[in-house]
Amino acid sequence: MIIDATNISKVLSDPIRYKILLMLMNHQGMESLCLSFGSEGVCNCDxxxxxxxxxxxVSYHMKELTSSGLVREEPKGKWKYYVLNKETVRNYIKQLGSDFKL
Amino acid sequence: MIIDATNISKVLSDPIRYKILLMLMNHQGMESLCLSFGSEGVCNCDxxxxxxxxxxxVSYHMKELTSSGLVREEPKGKWKYYVLNKETVRNYIKQLGSDFKL
DNA sequence: TTATAATATCAAATAATATTGATATGACGA
DNA sequence: TCGTCATATCAATATTATTTGATATTATAA
Structure with a gap:
């Protein structure tokens, strides 16, 4: 997989996006907060x-997050659930490690 | 050491800064390109x-790099030599790893 | 169908960053 | 000291990113 390290960095550099990622992280496999439904995952409204x-x-930032590959979308009905793509974070780290021979 | 992950990300997100870091990486312990002198390290003019x-x-970007801790300055005479601070990159990675439980 | 709820997109406003050229500072050596 | 070279800073401008409110899609349920 090809990783554009500066691009991932840019996406990570926005505090709101970073917090959203942490939120997705901490809701791995948990129920949605979404009041109306008890589906899996985190949706826009959450x-x-x-x-x-x-x-x-939110829509703008989620687009940044998904198009960078940091987050995956799972549309269910009229909702969209978001899940953290740890693989991208791992690849980003791997890239840094190899660029900077760590 | 405290790492502000979004701040380091911001610094890494500029392609020129990233390339400068790679340059510093690849000149670890090598002679300066600086025509006039053969000192250690990479300086502004390089x-x-x-x-x-x-x-x-260059001055602007080096300030970003040094104030984030990614690069250390070593002033020698009227020159300033820059050296990559791998430790900061390592701590940044460590932070990501712990935030995202990788 | 039609109404409604969730998300996407768009254009305009604002804010944040980067770039430039000019000038300032600081460290030498003559 | 004075002149020169390296780097820093500043103000103006350019570029890029973010935010907002309005409107458009899309999915679904009644």
């Missing part, structure tokens, strides 16, 4: 609630 | 030459 952000802002 | 950048631009 993130809006958690951080008090408006919808389009 | 970076200017290598990437064809003007002085103030």
């Amino acid at each position: 993130i809006m609630q958690e951080f008090g952000l408006i919808q389009s802002r | 970076i200017m030459q290598e990437f064809g950048l003007i002085q103030s631009r």
